[in-house]
Amino acid sequence: MSETLGSVLARAARQHARAEAVVDGETRWSYAELDARVQAFDAALDELGLEQGDVVAVLAQNSAEHLVTWLAIPRSGRVLNDLNYRLAPAELEFILGDSGAKALVVDDGFLEVGQRLASTVDGIEHLIHAGAGPTPDGCSSFEALSTSGAARALESLDPDALAGIFYTGGTTGLPKGAMLSHRNLIQNAKHMLIALGYDESDTYIHAAPMFHLADGASLFGITWVGGKHVTQRAFTPASWLALVESERATRGMLVPTMVAMVLEEPSLAERDISSLRSVMYGASPMPTALLARAMQSIPCDWYQGYGMTEAAPLVSMLTAREHRAGIAGAGQVADRLRSSGRPIVGVEVEVRGPDGAPCAEGEPGEIYVRGANVMRGYWNRPAETAQALVDDGWYRTGDAAWMDADGYLYIVDRIKDMIISGGENVYSTEVENAIYRHEAVLECAVFGIPHPRLGEQVHAAVVTRAGAAVDADDLVEHCRGLIAGYKLPRSIEFLDALPKSGAGKILKRDLRAPFWQGHERQVS
């Protein structure tokens, strides 16, 4: 049972009963209170007739109640299906149908969507309202269910039992549900604790949406050591800074877009953020110029994490020490800032060629990952599972990278995002890094569009910084000094904003689609 998630909160409740567990606006619960609510909600799921293996979905912003769902749903063998609330109703409908959820927890903001979903998706038997308003007809009250005071003893579970189904961003095709077991999430929590050293004196801000594992990754680790959770309902840079100051937060996780927003926020200079010990960023690469500004303006330990839902999620880490050395140094040490660090303790990584054989140092190939954190497979997708999990437990990530002599992993692209132009492989991140080094650029995305002779041509979508301007020719000139001629963008479009996924990843799929209508693009 030590490899089941119920033991995580049990330890905190036993050792830190009186310590604050979660802060959500005016709400402050100790670990004893959190544990009581989790046990009560777990017992309530029994009462509702939900059994081991039954799926309970959640559609909600970050909140104390949202934290309760993560701790309570898997506790006795039920399965969490936390939904990306940025998806369209049709997508949510697809996922709920696919996961076979029997209950859905919604907060006030998603009540209407939830009611529609409950009526259109066949299997949903219970709609649970976790909101401040009155409980609508046809709903159960989350507050009532989680404050009944019922105790629920922990039972023994198979460590390989399913704890959650996490639908992957799916930048191509239909969303797939990555099946994560108790062991997967427990091992990732241990890996996070080893890599980041969370302890009971830590206060962690949930700023990125909890439905995404980039944030969820810290949820169990922080709970295990008895640290404090602070939940932010909807991220704004101003409120994030205010929350760091008022709660003396020590730890945070931001995606690069959020970092950029905090750096542009005028109140940054006025807020006391000296309590911050570390900020981790991840989910997408961060341009070096942005990183340098971040390390200067938000002084703390900076960590970069690379991972994916299928790995529960952490795979590699660029440590605070490596960040400091990279910013202060030159040559190879500075280059490492462009890497995603090294495979963490507990996770094996290999870079392999198309034939499955390991690549030599410096040679790009596909990242394969193995570890007790790697998912059991995709829910009801035996074919995709067989394609993703190969050779005795290796997971094929679909990411292209090379590894240097010291084990640093340089991610060059999604295999599917690699541009093949005139027979040359062009890694879009390399082009993006060059473009980002122009001071007028706020964000960019590089991808291939059809070209009659080259097959694909390098195309860039660019958002400029407020008040700054640059034209396409100047931007190409700027890049010419940095990358080879065949990698230069042949076309550039300027946009007001880039489309993003729930996790803040730029959706190249959406940018790419209009160019390929009527064309056939070959992807491996």
Add this chain to the structure above:
Amino acid sequence: MSETLGSVLARAARQHARAEAVVDGETRWSYAELDARVQAFDAALDELGLEQGDVVAVLAQNSAEHLVTWLAIPRSGRVLNDLNYRLAPAELEFILGDSGAKALVVDDGFLEVGQRLASTVDGIEHLIHAGAGPTPDGCSSFEALSTSGAARALESLDPDALAGIFYTGGTTGLPKGAMLSHRNLIQNAKHMLIALGYDESDTYIHAAPMFHLADGASLFGITWVGGKHVTQRAFTPASWLALVESERATRGMLVPTMVAMVLEEPSLAERDISSLRSVMYGASPMPTALLARAMQSIPCDWYQGYGMTEAAPLVSMLTAREHRAGIAGAGQVADRLRSSGRPIVGVEVEVRGPDGAPCAEGEPGEIYVRGANVMRGYWNRPAETAQALVDDGWYRTGDAAWMDADGYLYIVDRIKDMIISGGENVYSTEVENAIYRHEAVLECAVFGIPHPRLGEQVHAAVVTRAGAAVDADDLVEHCRGLIAGYKLPRSIEFLDALPKSGAGKILKRDLRAPFWQGHERQVS
């Protein structure tokens, strides 16, 4: 495979190839060199005809070669049986027969014993000599086997495959072999990394014998992060201090007896030991007075670990922060120095009464432990295994303790060492703590001896500090102010030294035996 031990060295060799891995006198190997030797020795075991599941025993002082055996023997599925070299030949013979070892690795100091064992124990087919001298007839040369240069690819293993059989001190009865799997040792290594925060800048001194898991516990953790091992062949306090100074060692593990010896060592004042970040002590409780002196004279982070071979071994930890607070504070915070800290992340602990039901706060009972670190059972001992592993994976430790409201574990005794005197339970450690607070006392052991009326009477064996003296009456008077009357020693014997196990534990069994000849003592 990430849950197999081969992945531990593989990571270090990939990420820290040029870093120093081990220092043993004049010997200095990088991780690339260590990995080459481990692979070569692993391949050599194939050549010798040893297969997955075959047991390879080791009888040797700490050394670079000893480290190779730990990393190489389990690497491809063979089973390590590291022997306590302080045992008598008859005991070693028993263990080797019991484990069914097919090969035995010995160093120069144990060559003769090894040769005798190889001739008397049936199953031993190979005697491997890991020494500086010439290879004797009938032996293979460890140096030749481990420098052949043969590469050996890692193969996939079941994480639950046996990695080692570790014979427990057995303060009662015959030694039993605790079966530890790859998963057990891997999980303990993660727990050590979480609890102690080892990283690549650490240099760890192996001072306690490597055959004991109190030292072995750090072996995989330090390797995993690419830290440096320094091996000390035979512990003396002077050479330990010299090694800390010359190698700028950062981490150490000492049993309390060794701490006491270091504190008495005259060169302590002259040595520069400022490189030390932490010293962990364990394997037996440490009197508070000794601890206070240690923290003053050896300034670094002090950790207490509580565990046992069957838990691979770490169960609970009193952290450096708790040590500092305890020494500086009073009341409950100071009392915690007498505790064994709190269950670590990854290990569940319950204190249960004789009926198996959990005890209330403060009520003593038996410590039960559960986690992915807990052994698979005792080798070829189904009855003892069934007694030790109960209720879905809980391990009954045989240690008596109570837990306070914050989860601190106060170990009161071995269940078997509890003295029942006139119907009252007397926990020997409580009496020992009182005796230790007398400044003339270097070491003591308290146990029950036959008494016609009381059943047992409290008896103390005491060793006084060099140059100090105290008589029995004064010592009893000293205790009278500290503990209840029925707990006072009714008899005291003064000895020159106390008998110890290989791990430095005082052998009460040997002290107790002469008193009980012709008597029958009831143990639960």
